[in-house]
Amino acid sequence: MDFVNFLIQLLNSVQYGLLLFMLAAGLTLIFGIMGVVNLAHGSFYMLGAYLAWSLAAMTHSFTLAIILGTLLSVLFGLLLEWLLFRHFYKRDHLDQVLLTFGLIYVFEEMRSILWGDDVHGVTIPDVLNASIPLTETLSYPVYRLFMSGVCLLLALGLYVLISKTRLGMKIRAGAFNHEMTEALGVNIKLIHALVFAMGVGLATIAGMVAAPVSSVYPNMGSQVLIMCFVVVVIGGIGSVKGALIAALLVGLVDTFGKVLLPQVAGMLVYVLMAIVLLYKPEGLFKN
Amino acid sequence: MSDAHAPLETLPRSLKILLGAALLALAAFPLVGTDYYLQMVTRMMILAIFAMSLDLLQGVTGLVSLGHAAYFGVAGYALAFLTPPGEPVSLWWTLPAAVGASALLALIIGFLVVRTHGIYFIMVTMAFAQMVFYAFFDNKVLGGSDGLYINFKPEAVLFDLENKTVFYFFTLALMLLVYLFLRRLLWSPFGRALAGIRVNEHRMRALGYGTFNHKLAAFTLAGALAGLAGFLWGAQSGYVNPELMGFHMSAHVIMMVILGGMGNFAGAIVGAFSFEYLLHAFKDLPQMAGFNLGKHWQLWMGLFIVALVVLAPRGILGLFASLLKDKSEKQSTQP
Amino acid sequence: MTNAHTAHDVLLRANKITKQFGGLTAVNEVSVDLCKGEIHAVIGPNGAGKSTLANLLTGDLPLTSGCVTLNGQDITGWTPEKISRHGMGRSYQKTNIFRSFSVWDNVRLSAQSRSQPKPFNPLAWLQHASHMADVNERAERALELAGLQNRRQAMAGAASHGEQRQLEIAMTLATEPQVLLLDEPLAGMGVAEAESMVRLLLRLKPLHAMMLVEHDMDAVFALADHLTVMVNGQVIASGLPADVRANDGVQAAYLGEDH
Numbered sequence: 009m010d011f012v013n014f015l016i017q018l019l020n021s022v023q024y025g026l027l028l029f030m031l032a033a034g035l036t037l038i039f040g041i042m043g044v045v046n047l048a049h050g051s052f053y054m055l056g057a058y059l060a061w062s063l064a065a066m067t068h069s070f071t072l073a074i075i076l077g078t079l080l081s082v083l084f085g086l087l088l089e090w091l092l093f094r095h096f097y098k099r100d101h102l103d104q105v106l107l108t109f110g111l112i113y114v115f116e117e118m119r120s121i122l123w124g125d126d127v128h129g130v131t132i133p134d135v136l137n138a139s140i141p142l143t144e145t146l147s148y149p150v151y152r153l154f155m156s157g158v159c160l161l162l163a164l165g166l167y168v169l170i171s172k173t174r175l176g177m178k179i180r181a182g183a184f185n186h187e188m189t190e191a192l193g194v195n196i197k198l199i200h201a202l203v204f205a206m207g208v209g210l211a212t213i214a215g216m217v218a219a220p221v222s223s224v225y226p227n228m229g230s231q232v233l234i235m236c237f238v239v240v241v242i243g244g245i246g247s248v249k250g251a252l253i254a255a256l257l258v259g260l261v262d263t264f265g266k267v268l269l270p271q272v273a274g275m276l277v278y279v280l281m282a283i284v285l286l287y288k289p290e291g292l293f294k295n
Numbered sequence: 296m297s298d299a300h301a302p303l304e305t306l307p308r309s310l311k312i313l314l315g316a317a318l319l320a321l322a323a324f325p326l327v328g329t330d331y332y333l334q335m336v337t338r339m340m341i342l343a344i345f346a347m348s349l350d351l352l353q354g355v356t357g358l359v360s361l362g363h364a365a366y367f368g369v370a371g372y373a374l375a376f377l378t379p380p381g382e383p384v385s386l387w388w389t390l391p392a393a394v395g396a397s398a399l400l401a402l403i404i405g406f407l408v409v410r411t412h413g414i415y416f417i418m419v420t421m422a423f424a425q426m427v428f429y430a431f432f433d434n435k436v437l438g439g440s441d442g443l444y445i446n447f448k449p450e451a452v453l454f455d456l457e458n459k460t461v462f463y464f465f466t467l468a469l470m471l472l473v474y475l476f477l478r479r480l481l482w483s484p485f486g487r488a489l490a491g492i493r494v495n496e497h498r499m500r501a502l503g504y505g506t507f508n509h510k511l512a513a514f515t516l517a518g519a520l521a522g523l524a525g526f527l528w529g530a531q532s533g534y535v536n537p538e539l540m541g542f543h544m545s546a547h548v549i550m551m552v553i554l555g556g557m558g559n560f561a562g563a564i565v566g567a568f569s570f571e572y573l574l575h576a577f578k579d580l581p582q583m584a585g586f587n588l589g590k591h592w593q594l595w596m597g598l599f600i601v602a603l604v605v606l607a608p609r610g611i612l613g614l615f616a617s618l619l620k621d622k623s624e625k626q627s628t629q630p
Numbered sequence: 631m632t633n634a635h636t637a638h639d640v641l642l643r644a645n646k647i648t649k650q651f652g653g654l655t656a657v658n659e660v661s662v663d664l665c666k667g668e669i670h671a672v673i674g675p676n677g678a679g680k681s682t683l684a685n686l687l688t689g690d691l692p693l694t695s696g697c698v699t700l701n702g703q704d705i706t707g708w709t710p711e712k713i714s715r716h717g718m719g720r721s722y723q724k725t726n727i728f729r730s731f732s733v734w735d736n737v738r739l740s741a742q743s744r745s746q747p748k749p750f751n752p753l754a755w756l757q758h759a760s761h762m763a764d765v766n767e768r769a770e771r772a773l774e775l776a777g778l779q780n781r782r783q784a785m786a787g788a789a790s791h792g793e794q795r796q797l798e799i800a801m802t803l804a805t806e807p808q809v810l811l812l813d814e815p816l817a818g819m820g821v822a823e824a825e826s827m828v829r830l831l832l833r834l835k836p837l838h839a840m841m842l843v844e845h846d847m848d849a850v851f852a853l854a855d856h857l858t859v860m861v862n863g864q865v866i867a868s869g870l871p872a873d874v875r876a877n878d879g880v881q882a883a884y885l886g887e888d889h
Binding site: 476479480482484486488490494495497498499500501502504505506509511513515 | 688690709710711714715720726727728729730731739740742743744745746747748749750754755756757758759760762801805
């Protein structure tokens, strides 16, 4: 494999990895802080993609679509948290698994009713619809760099928020001891709502940003959910840093695997997970 | 696991009588049922075996596996690979072979996943099952997304499985055998240890139990029994596809076990029958005000699942048992 | 530390064991000997590392350094179940029973661990657990020792606090260990219950090497043959109770407040 091809695959790996990170970060945060597993997390990704498609069609502006879409889905997430999820923080995992599995069904059907079952495409906005030439014949799409850029920015923002701000401190405190944090005057319910909204927001933005590249189709949420789970298992539940490193690892293994060992490419990521399980069953960066 | 799911290990007497009556009804059903319904009830009994296998893992041992369908599907595929296109194959070695394949897969995956706990376990069982799913889905050699056909039911020599009634009774007998075996297992030293692991694994280790090996054995046995169900499914329907190993199938069997009531195996049977019936009922819903209710059966299913979790965590048998308890309490307080 | 024990009396020896959690040293080079027929009490303020010490000895936590021998065998790095089978029994400060089982089932399951057939053995799946005679005998003995014979049908979770503490000990006894590690067996007990528990512990003494982690000073001085005081993960005094009591450092650091 020559250098240019290697570079292309590396960029693809990073882009895919960062996208997975957006989803995994939300999942791992929500689980690490509220202790709830959300099988419907992939549905927010799907929601983002469908919102991007329909809002872009309505407003003719990709940027506007993203802003509106994020707002709408965060509101939706907050509503869900207030109505359902916050009552399930103390229930055992089986209940949460079932509840969120039921939600997957409900969301899929709502999507079918609202937007139909066809596959859709989202056009890349003109300003980003270019390619950077790498050689005479090969070039790299600017949009994919844009995707990586957005994810990286959000990842940085998340890092700053969690480790450098007072809000982040409250969030981290809440992860350790709800009662104690509450006793110190922190509104734990608000923190939970915020964390949930963040998780939803990240997943939705991921879906929106990925839509032009991956297209918009039914069940797109379930496929990405599995990868998300693999990332969280490898990285360690509750660890955002772990999610980032694991996501990039998965991105690398998957992308290069498809190129170098296409017959077994689908299995490689699971082999990676199996290896991690044998040596560190709690993930690479478990708190 | 919380007390909300504390299983009914010992069924109340009235419930046992009811279930006995249901068994008799099942045995007599072929006398009155048409072919269509015979096949539907056979399918329900196959799913009941599948559900009982998960109950061992989930209801007794407390391990929530989101990937149990992998072992169900693999056995069906094993039969598909072993059956040549032009003639039937012998039941007497393909059944053990298929069950063995499922058991082996469960042993391997179990070895990797049983070392995890809680939410990790749920996620990795799901992940590995998806791996198996994609292995079949992506590879034309294994049938790909179209699946494989099984043109002949296995040959039993002593009886003819191509006859729907014979197949029905064969399945009924196996379902009964599995139930009796699992009930026996529940009260065996192994079964008691599994229950202990469910309630307090940490203490079990402190008492000297090798909980890893116990959980692995339960995982493998559950996988083997799921394989039995999968073999029957393949034999009955004559067709296997990757969906049999998919996430939805795994989630459905969890639903069946929860719906019926966990930990006593009778609940798994009740749950399997009820769930299948409900699924058909939702799918058969009519049009109403221009809205095709049946087409969107997933919506009703989803809402039903949510309602079940919120309102009846101990399932149908649990509701029944608490109704009986209330009734007997009322009677005892009356003068 | 007194050295009146000959080698074969010592059933458990912890040699300079240390546990570090990142930058925090929870247990710092602690050495403890447990001899048959003696009760060795470990006392200290909250956060002194007593429970961590117990967890290190039972294998619940891996050691950072040091070694532990049980019945002459080096058990450093062994899993909790292996250590238990080698003769260690532990009771917990926070009651750690099977709440949804009956009192009898709790003790029976504990006793069963010593007769447990291998899990992949199909015979293990078909026997009837309640028909195992040796298990029932062991369980019955443990039940009687703890004084719970008349409460065997009660649901463990519904039993009184004192009964649960008794059950806690009964479960440990059902595995017939040589070494007993008891973490605050008197926790939350009323006067009568505590006296009853003290009598039980004295009955157990001749047959076991016992370590007692306790806060109840009266019980400690009534029971202990040997006393170790821990503060901030370190042993600040160890020896005969009378000597330790008189030790100025101990008075200042710890006993002063409780008297």
